Amino acid sequence: MKIPSPCFVLDESKLIQNLKLINSVQKKAGIEIILAFKGFAMWGAFSIVKKYVRGATASSLNEVKLCNEEMGVKSHTYCVAYTDEEFDQIVSASSHLTFNSIGQYNKFISRVPVEVSVGLRINPEWSDVETDLYNPSSPVSRLGISSKELIELPERVDGLHFHVLCESDSYALEKVLESLENRFGHLLPKIKWVNMGGGHLMTSQGYDTDHLINLLRAFKEKHKVDIILEPGSAFAWQTGDLHSSILDIVDNGGKKTAIFDGSFTCHMPDCLEMPYRPKLEKGSNVFIDDWHPYRLGGISCLAGDFLDEYWFEKPLQIGDSIVFKDMIHYTMVKTSTFNGVKHPSIGILKTNGDFELLREFGYEDFKNRLS
Known part of the structure; x- marks a missing residue:
């Protein structure tokens, strides 16, 4: 069949190549890597993706539904803000639910079933992102809770989530983790998981996957936490x-x-x-x-x-x-x-x-x- 114009064309062999690398990293590091829909939501290719990763992250009710329907699992969900009208639908279809602020946590925590793992998004206040429009780590960012505000963990919080990278390497992640430990280290013994968000461009040429694997294994062992990564670009990079x-x-x-x-x-x-x-x-x-x-x-x-x-x-x-x-x-x-x-x-x-x-x-x- 002739390719129509205009047309987005996914190369299946290149996607599989990326998925194999991603799967190798998660196995060697002993972590979980899930797909971020905000970077790649071409559900016509999810039958391939599901052979290599188990889950996905959603940031809206529509993405939650897509995860349930096309990935066949409940989503890891983070929304900048939840609405009263959509919250019960979202939480019922989520395995993990992360709040962006203490105010949102206080408003909705009583409506979260005990089987859903609760997290808070934090701001480590370090990023290598140079374009202000795409930098979520600013001290005045609307994304995530600052260390000054989060002195102690509220009840039922199992994990911390951050996302401050964009098409970055593992050495940038290393600096983020240093800032995380400096600002939120006192909370790490009290949680079960850390979601390190996206921006980990492990499928790009020259990315040091061995350094990434060693970095993640060391952090996991040091703090006794499960680690989740949710890249979007890495899945579909140059595919x-x-x-x-x-x-x-x-x-x-x-x-x-x-x-x-x-x-x-x-x-x-x-x-x-x-x-x-x-x-x-x-x-x-x-x-x-x-x-x-x-x-x-x-x-x-x-x-x-x-x-x-x-x-x-x-x-x-x-x-x-x-x-x-x-x-x-x-x-x-x-x-x-x-x-x-x-x-x-x-x-x-x-x-x-x-x-x-x-x-x-x-x-x-x-x-x-x-x-």
């Missing part, structure tokens, strides 16, 4: 691309812009928020002498829906394909149909080389998000 096609080439003010049938605003918002410049299958995101520069422009009406120059060996033509690399993690989960722009199809490139189309989107998908 698939966004395929698109050029619809038009606009030449204004001495700059050529290739208009493609996708959108940074709608389909790749990190490119504008971070900003992040994805690599292309054919083309360079850095200057190459004698190559041809083109801005890449999305199909939405937003003036800022473009990225500055990429360079191509040959002049681009209408109908040429543009393939944005590594667009499966933290990209598919953020898409929208703003401006009525068609959502990319979703498919899997199977290990035998065949392409399987999982989903196409149309008018009803756009309409049903509105009222």
Whole structure:
């Protein structure tokens, strides 16, 4: 089957390769690694994921339901804030429930069944994240409880949770754990588990998995706690691309812009928020002498829906394909149909080389998000 345009395409063999590494780390370290839906929620691939990991983390009622239905287990749940209307549904479908604040804990703890393990999100106040928009460890962050506020553990709290990394290495985690011990070390003998969140990019080239394994084993032995990691990017890192096609080439003010049938605003918002410049299958995101520069422009009406120059060996033509690399993690989960722009199809490139189309989107998908 021909790959439609635009289309997110997951490479099954690359996903399996990542899953094998993740499974190896969790076995050697003696910990549990679960999938974070906020980074990768392509449930059409969960039949593969479930062969290597048992659980997932959810941060909304919808993600809790997805975990129950498609992963087949109750979720590890953390929400920035729970609502009265949704809380009982969420807690009944969760194995672990983490509160973001003491206020939320006080409000809802009486409604948590005894069989659900309760945790608190804390802020270790150290992170290697340099983009403020994506840094949760600020002293004024809304995410997590500070050491000044959490002097003693409230009743029924079994665990502590933090998430302050983003596509980081194990040496960054080591520094976080040092800050954790300095700020919250007096609480560690009183808990059963520590959830170290996500941002552990163990499937990236050059990541020191041996250091990660030794670090986790040492922390587990020292503090006698179970350890949970919940990466999102690591699962789908470099496992698939966004395929698109050029619809038009606009030449204004001495700059050529290739208009493609996708959108940074709608389909790749990190490119504008971070900003992040994805690599292309054919083309360079850095200057190459004698190559041809083109801005890449999305199909939405937003003036800022473009990225500055990429360079191509040959002049681009209408109908040429543009393939944005590594667009499966933290990209598919953020898409929208703003401006009525068609959502990319979703498919899997199977290990035998065949392409399987999982989903196409149309008018009803756009309409049903509105009222």
